[in-house]
Each structure stands twice: as C-alpha cells, then as structure tokens.
Amino acid sequence: MNQEQFDKIEQEITPPTPYVKNVLKAFLVGGLICTIGHAITYFYIIFFDFTEKTVGNPTAATIIFISMLLTGFGLYKKIGQFAGAGSAVPVSGFGNAVISAAIEHRTEGFVLGVGGNMFKLAGSVILFGVSSAFVVSLIKLILVTMGVIEW
Amino acid sequence: MVIIFQSKPSIIASAAVAGPLERKSVFYSYFDSVVEDERWHQTTNEQGNAKMIEEACQILLKKANLNNLDIDFFLAGDLVNQMTPTNFAAKEIAASFIGLFSACATSVSSVIIACLLTELGASKYAIAGASSQHNSTERQFRYPIYYGAQKPATAQWTVTAAGFTLIGKHNPKNPSIVAATVGKVVDYGQTNPFHMGAAMAPAAYDTITKHLEKRKQTIKDYDVIMTGDLGKIGLEILKRMFAETGATQEELNIFRDAGAEFYGEDKSFLAGASGAGCSASVYFSYILQQLKDGRYKRVLLVATGSLLSPLTFQQGETIPCTAHAIEVTME
Amino acid sequence: MKKLVLPIFLSILLVGCNDEKTLEVNNANGEEVKEVAAIIKNEDEINSGRAIFVEDQLLVAVQAKPWLDYKKTKIEKNLKKKLEEILPEYDITVSSDYKLYWEAQKLLKEEDSEKVKEKLEKLKKLKKEET
Amino acid sequence: MIFIDFLLAFIVGGLICAIGQLLMDVGKMTPGKTLSILVVAGSIISGLGWYQPLIDLAGAGATIPITSFGHSLTQGAIAEAEKHGWVGVLTGMFEVTSSGISSAIVFGFIAALIFKPKGKVN
Numbered sequence: 001m002n003q004e005q006f007d008k009i010e011q012e013i014t015p016p017t018p019y020v021k022n023v024l025k026a027f028l029v030g031g032l033i034c035t036i037g038h039a040i041t042y043f044y045i046i047f048f049d050f051t052e053k054t055v056g057n058p059t060a061a062t063i064i065f066i067s068m069l070l071t072g073f074g075l076y077k078k079i080g081q082f083a084g085a086g087s088a089v090p091v092s093g094f095g096n097a098v099i100s101a102a103i104e105h106r107t108e109g110f111v112l113g114v115g116g117n118m119f120k121l122a123g124s125v126i127l128f129g130v131s132s133a134f135v136v137s138l139i140k141l142i143l144v145t146m147g148v149i150e151w
Numbered sequence: 152m153v154i155i156f157q158s159k160p161s162i163i164a165s166a167a168v169a170g171p172l173e174r175k176s177v178f179y180s181y182f183d184s185v186v187e188d189e190r191w192h193q194t195t196n197e198q199g200n201a202k203m204i205e206e207a208c209q210i211l212l213k214k215a216n217l218n219n220l221d222i223d224f225f226l227a228g229d230l231v232n233q234m235t236p237t238n239f240a241a242k243e244i245a246a247s248f249i250g251l252f253s254a255c256a257t258s259v260s261s262v263i264i265a266c267l268l269t270e271l272g273a274s275k276y277a278i279a280g281a282s283s284q285h286n287s288t289e290r291q292f293r294y295p296i297y298y299g300a301q302k303p304a305t306a307q308w309t310v311t312a313a314g315f316t317l318i319g320k321h322n323p324k325n326p327s328i329v330a331a332t333v334g335k336v337v338d339y340g341q342t343n344p345f346h347m348g349a350a351m352a353p354a355a356y357d358t359i360t361k362h363l364e365k366r367k368q369t370i371k372d373y374d375v376i377m378t379g380d381l382g383k384i385g386l387e388i389l390k391r392m393f394a395e396t397g398a399t400q401e402e403l404n405i406f407r408d409a410g411a412e413f414y415g416e417d418k419s420f421l422a423g424a425s426g427a428g429c430s431a432s433v434y435f436s437y438i439l440q441q442l443k444d445g446r447y448k449r450v451l452l453v454a455t456g457s458l459l460s461p462l463t464f465q466q467g468e469t470i471p472c473t474a475h476a477i478e479v480t481m482e
Numbered sequence: 483m484k485k486l487v488l489p490i491f492l493s494i495l496l497v498g499c500n501d502e503k504t505l506e507v508n509n510a511n512g513e514e515v516k517e518v519a520a521i522i523k524n525e526d527e528i529n530s531g532r533a534i535f536v537e538d539q540l541l542v543a544v545q546a547k548p549w550l551d552y553k554k555t556k557i558e559k560n561l562k563k564k565l566e567e568i569l570p571e572y573d574i575t576v577s578s579d580y581k582l583y584w585e586a587q588k589l590l591k592e593e594d595s596e597k598v599k600e601k602l603e604k605l606k607k608l609k610k611e612e613t
Numbered sequence: 614m615i616f617i618d619f620l621l622a623f624i625v626g627g628l629i630c631a632i633g634q635l636l637m638d639v640g641k642m643t644p645g646k647t648l649s650i651l652v653v654a655g656s657i658i659s660g661l662g663w664y665q666p667l668i669d670l671a672g673a674g675a676t677i678p679i680t681s682f683g684h685s686l687t688q689g690a691i692a693e694a695e696k697h698g699w700v701g702v703l704t705g706m707f708e709v710t711s712s713g714i715s716s717a718i719v720f721g722f723i724a725a726l727i728f729k730p731k732g733k734v735n
Binding site: 007009010017072081085105107 | 295353384391395
C-alpha cells in the first residue's frame, strides 16, 4: 500500500465536513447570543446610567458571568460542540477559554496553576488584539502626519 | 518482527475497571468494577488514574488468589506525562516495574514483554496492562475539559478504564499467547489529531499483514481480528485497505475494533472510543471471556497507538503510529 | 430557517416604513414647538423624537430608523445644525442615544422645571462620557 | 421598530460567527487562530472607521463578537495618539482595555475556586 493509494482511501472514507450545516448552526447560536446581549444592553440603559456608548462594558461582563456558570456546569462545552464558532466568537467564548483553563489547572495551585495557565488558550487573542491596535494606530498616525488623512 | 513463544505463556487472570461514563459501554457487563466518581474519590484526576490502576491490580490478584509479593514484574503504562499515574500505582504494588509507553498500544506491548520475561524463566507471575483516564488525557493532549471547542465527526472519546492481565506459565485451562508481532512505526503523513483513526489504520495494516505473512496464516484462520481504537472511521479505512489488497467480504467481517464498538451507536461519542484503557479493558474482559467460553479459538489482538505529543503537533509534525499484535489461542 | 429570515425581515421593513412618525414635545411656547416639529417631521431618516424645552435649554432625543442606525452620528449632527439655525437663542443638545430618548420620556411627564433642568444637566454629562 | 433593532443584532452577530465558522471549517483553523484573525480584522476595520457605524447599526450584534475587542483597543490607541502623538500610541492601549479581559480574569478566578472539572459527554 503506497502513499497515494492510502490518501485516496482516506479521503473517500472520511466523512466530509458539513459546511452548510455548521455555518447555519454558528449563525443561529451566535446570533442568539448577540440578541441576548442586546437585551442585556437595553436592561443596563433603562435601569442604570449607561448610554449606548458606555453600555458595552457591563454587557460583556454580564455575558462572561453567564459564561462562567455555563462553563462550570459543563454546559458551554455542549453548546460549543453544537455551535462551533457560534459560541466561540462571542465574548462568552473568550470567557469560556479563560475560565475552563482556570478550572482545569486549579489542582496545580493558584499561582502556577491558575495564574500561569489562565490565558493559555485566550492569550493569543490579547496578543494579536494589542499588537494590531498598535500597528493600526501607528499607521493612522503616520498617515495623519503626512497629511493623507485626518483624525 | 514476529515472535513465536515456544512455551505459550498463559493469561492466568484478568481484570477490567471503568469510570462512570463507561456504563454506556456495550462491554459494561464484562467489567469487574465501575466507579461512580471518575477521580476515584481522589483530589486530582491523575491521582484518580493511579487509584484506578491499583484497584484493577487488586481485583486481578484476588481473582488469581495471590498477593503482591508473588508478583515478579509489573509492566504498564498510561497516557499522562511520563506515565506518572502508573509510576505511583507501581509504588503501591511494589513489584519490579518497567513503565511502558506505546500510547494506546501499551495494552499489548506490555503483554508481549511479560510473555518474553515468562518465556525466559525470569518471571513466574507478571502483571501487564494499561489504563487511561478521560480528564487527565484530554488535558494532556487537547483542551481543558470545559473548553467548548467543536470536535469533528472523526474525533474519538478517551475512555476512563483500565485493563490488566496476569501472565504466567502455560496453563491449558487459560488462554495462551502463542505469537506476537512488535510493530514498526508507520507514518503516512496524517496531521489531524482529531482524526487518529486514519493515522493509525496503516500501522494496524502493516502489523497484521506482517503477522499473517510470517505465521503463514490467512485472515480466516482467526475467529476475530480486533484492533485497538481505530474508531468507526479508522476501522472502515483499515477494511478498505484489506479490500484493495484482495480480502473478501467474508474476511472483512472478521475485523472488529474495540474503539468503534465501545460505546455502541451513541452519536455523542462521535467516531467511538480511544485511549490505552479502551483496548485494554475490552481485550482483557470481553475477549478473554469469549475465549474461555469457547466461542473463539484463536484471536489476533492488534492495539494501535499514535505516538504524538501536543508539542510535535503544534510544531507541525505528522503523527507517527505503531501497532502491536498478540495471537491468543484457547485449547 | 435562513430562507424564512429574509421574507420576515422584508415584511417588517415595509410595515415599519408605514409607521406614523411619533413626536412628543413637553409644554412650552407654541411657535418654537411647531418649528422643531416641522424640522423633525421633514427628516426621513428619523423614526421618532422627543423634545424637552426648559428655559434656554433644548434637548432633542431622536431614534433613527433601525436600519439607518449606522449613520446616526451624521443624522445627529445634521439635525443639530438645522435646529441651531432656526433657534439660535437656545442651548441645543441633540442625541440619537437610546438612553437619552428613554430619559426624555420621563422628563415629558415632569412638571417641576427645576427638576427637569437638573436631570438635563446630568444627561448632558452622560452623553459626553466615553467608554 | 424595536423588533428590527433586535433582528439587526441577531443578523450581524450571526454573520460574524458564520465567518468564524468558515475560517474554522474551510480554512482548517484551530479556534485560537480563528479568534486571533477576527480580532485583527476588527482592529483593521476599526482603523478604517467602519466599526463604530456597525455598532450603531447592530448594537450588541457588533459589541459581543470578539472583533469588538480589536475595535476598542484600536480606538483607545487612536484617541491617545490624537492627543499625545507618538507616545499616545503606546499609552492609549493601557487606558482602554476591554472589560472582557478583566471580567474573564475575575470570573475565571472565582470559577477556579468553586468548580471542579468533570468529563461529561457532549
């Protein structure tokens, strides 16, 4: 059995990824999480002193709190298996990545275990977020200095 | 490399224990003990894994009416870093110990070494086997337990289970190991750690064909050829590989896979079970029972293992795999 | 499911367009109210508005049509410019923020002009807050 | 009217997640890589000035997906750069951090105190 023969067999038998189904599920669950977030937004605007501009922070915190409960009771994992990116892309997925790592490494203590491993999955998001913010604002600053665009 | 055991060492006794989720297994009734808590009432998952090994060995010794001073060698392995659960369990068992790692193929590789030591006359009784614990293995190889990553349909579920055997001198009343094949490492360039079946199938194919060739046997000489944990898709790939090289449908029906059958048709386990404890617990409970009951006369147990680590996978390496086989007969 | 979403979306869009524009103004001298009402009524992009007059202050809280929300800062600026042209003597605050729109509803019912003024200052501060 | 507001949040949020799923399935990316790409995309879109209109349009549909994380960091850096020039590019990012990070840290710590991992099946 040579490499090509095997590759052919492997490709024939491995079930194809159900792209359409997966994308639809991600759309529905992701949309639903955002709709819940939108409801929370209105809650904070109506009952607290938040405007549309400032309401983002308490909303994200609330979503992550819900995500903590779902993660801790093992439910977020089930949602993730169904929804894929639908539950990974919203900020609750970021929370899930941090919180699940924190729970997992609890047995190694709070300093090296929780502290050292909390961002082992989500750390890349912070790295790329901060780096690209730096690069983008630098480019903008250069362009403004050159007089190409305005602030 | 095919080894023929002249003295035909026997499997004097065997024991299989499993975790709570393994109640869903179709082999559930063959297990000696099922524990409610997957940590075996310990603080950490790794301690739970060690406790599981200890419990399996205790059951094994009880069945054989021996105590741990009678044991010459303890040969075992698991999937956690440096096999620490097995190391800690070995401390309690207090026999001469060699830790083994062939990933999920450890269940068979440990038996092969035990047979060699028995054949050599160095060992009167040797314990051989393997275990895996879902939580500690997931953390070792994949993501935290509660992380919501989507697994594809080709992914397999690591079982919480352990299977151990007591290998001793030939005894016609017990199943005996007449030959074994120590597999080479085979790599067909598979890189997806969520599709282990495809990576391991060529290793199983290589080992089975070598074994049959050297032993001058055909597939039909066996009542069953059971692979370790290729899973549903991996088993299909293996069958197709044999079909392409001229096996008939009747012959293909002889192939079975412990991982593919472990959880039955339950879709939530995706492509089936995996882990060193999967093949160990099925081989050393269900298969041995079938041999003792006389339903099978000759079986080939082929445990497959994928020899990757999270490090090699992240560095973009392919997944090298191996498969070890033992030929077990009942007179 | 996806097939269903679009027709539902479109039908609501159409129903939405037929909605009467709502405009609420608190009691104040007639002339200015009419002028403000006329301007808001002429803005097609605005769905509803609430105007609060108190002394020399004017708060206009509007809600753009939801599907035009993406340019609401522009709508806001535009409206402010127009209002300042006709009512130069007023200190005008225009906002498309839902918070101000919601609070304006409470102000509409408030009789005590001192309290209205106090609340208005607070809202203006809120509006300036950044994340 | 309020129904359309929610519908827009649903559609925009759903579409961003659908893009993420395509990156994962078609691009064969790990979740970590997908999220990193989305954050960078959010940052670039924000730099072009198109992310704020998206938030105005969809509300939580644009603030809940991880792309908004890149947006808030970029806006922080840009605002400071506008005020303080070159130094501002660096200091800006410390001023505006997403509440997502801080709340994830706090709740992660709390979760580590109260929960134990168990291997439940999907």
